[in-house]
Amino acid sequence: MTEHVIAEKSGGVLTLTMNRPEKKNALTRAMYQALADGIDGAADDPEVRCVLIQGNGDMFTAGNDLADFAAANAGDADANRASEGNPLLIALGRAKIPLVAAVNGRAVGVGTTMLLHCDLVYVSDDALLTTPFVNLALVPEAASSVTLPSRIGHTRAFAMFVLGEAVTAQQAVDWGIANAAVPRDQLRAKARAAAEAVAAKAPAAVMATKALMRNPQLMAEQMAREGVVFAAQLKTPEAKEAFAAFAEKRAPDFSKVA
Numbered sequence: 001m002t003e004h005v006i007a008e009k010s011g012g013v014l015t016l017t018m019n020r021p022e023k024k025n026a027l028t029r030a031m032y033q034a035l036a037d038g039i040d041g042a043a044d045d046p047e048v049r050c051v052l053i054q055g056n057g058d059m060f061t062a063g064n065d066l067a068d069f070a071a072a073n074a075g076d077a078d079a080n081r082a083s084e085g086n087p088l089l090i091a092l093g094r095a096k097i098p099l100v101a102a103v104n105g106r107a108v109g110v111g112t113t114m115l116l117h118c119d120l121v122y123v124s125d126d127a128l129l130t131t132p133f134v135n136l137a138l139v140p141e142a143a144s145s146v147t148l149p150s151r152i153g154h155t156r157a158f159a160m161f162v163l164g165e166a167v168t169a170q171q172a173v174d175w176g177i178a179n180a181a182v183p184r185d186q187l188r189a190k191a192r193a194a195a196e197a198v199a200a201k202a203p204a205a206v207m208a209t210k211a212l213m214r215n216p217q218l219m220a221e222q223m224a225r226e227g228v229v230f231a232a233q234l235k236t237p238e239a240k241e242a243f244a245a246f247a248e249k250r251a252p253d254f255s256k257v258a
Contacts, residue, residue, distance in 0.1 A: 005034035006056075012049040012199030013192070014042050021057025026065040027088075027110065036087035043096040049199035049206070051095075052191060053118070054102040060127070063109030069136070070243040072234050085227065086110075089142045092117035093219035096207055098198045102191035103127050104184060112167075113142035115177060116151060117219075119210060120198070122191040123169045124184040129177065132164035136246070137238035137254070139229050143222040151176055 006017040016038045018025040035053070042048040055061055092099075092114055101115050103123040112129040115121050123129075131148070133140050140148070140161055149157040152175040159165040169181035182190050198206060233239060237257045245252035 002028075002030040002034045004028065004031050005038070007034075007038055009045075009047055011196050012047070013052050013195045014038060014045070014048045014050070015052045015054065015192075015195075018053075018055040018061055021055075021059075023065070024059045024062035024106075025055045025057060025111075026062040028065050029068065032086055032088040036091035039088075039091040039095050039097070039099070048097065049201075049203050050098045050100060050195045052100045052102065052195040053114070054188060054191065055104060057104075059105040060103045060107040061111035062106070063111050066136075066243060066246060069138075069234060069239070070247070073236075073239050073243060075235075086141070088114070089223055090220075093143060093223055094216045096211065098206060098210055100191055100195040100198065102187050103129075103178070104187055106130070109133065110142060112177075113140065113144035113148070116144055116147040117142065120191075120194050121172075121178040122187060122194065123172055123178045123181050124187045125169050125181045126184060127169040127172065127178075127181065129160075129167040129172055130164060131160045134162045135164045135242065135252075137236060137242040137252075138233050139226060141223070141226050141230055143219045143226065145226055146218070146222045 004018065004020040006019050008015045016035055018031065020026065020031065039051055042051050095117065099118040100120045101118040101122070103115065103121065105124060105126060106128045107115065108130050109132065112131050131140065131144065148160065156175065160167065167175070167177065169178070172178040173181050180190065238254060241254060241257055242252045
């Protein structure tokens with residue numbers, strides 16, 4: 001684990017807490033790996049029957065640390081290697097153990113797409129979910145180009161991906177992204193109770209039910225397709241302009257980008 005991901009086991013639940021609140025839990029390569037290791041390891045740990053994912057601070061996660069994206073666009077070798085595959089996405093796609101999420105405040109990019117791989121999702125009543133990939137001249141990931149439209153419909157998903165439209169807590173519930181929206185001070189208790197309830201069920205039956213409801217091969221194939229396009233788009237002049245605009249706190253201007 002890394003200092004920015006806290007892992008705690010109790011009551012049959014492995015809790016993975018993103019702990020980089022000063023950076024709005026923006027995810028680094030080390031954080032992705034730690035979360036992936038926790039999810040992958042849970043399947044072989046007899047003490048764990050459910051994984052709960054949450055974030056410290058006032059935001060679930062701001063998504064990928066854009067400094068990594070900008071470095072990849074500039075040709076940094078380490079950043080380019082990092083863009084070749086995201087261990088968290090791979091772990092989510094093949095997860096055998098039930099996953100529960102407690103979403104406090106905003107969830108940006110992968111912070112939202114990871115929820116589509118969770119089996120139970122609880123959001124604070126002030127939560128806001130966004131997938132502004134096209135705003136950054138990028139494309140969806142985590143197989144969300146398939147999972148999000150199948151969950152909420154093509155037109156809503158396109159608006160989220162391309163227009164960057166935000167989804168409120170109540171919309172997330174109404175559209176089937178989340179189970180319930182609760183006051184922020186009740187969120188962790190609600191999600192924890194759900195995780196413990198899952199952990200108390202017959203484990204083989206729970207995992208078999210999850211397996212029957214998912215198609216890991218399809219998830220892996222779609223992630224691979226997305227990954228090729230994402231990596232290519234990451235190195236384009238469009239992306240360079242998007243990252244510069246973000247750093248300079250201005251709207252990007254794609255009118256002169258070849």
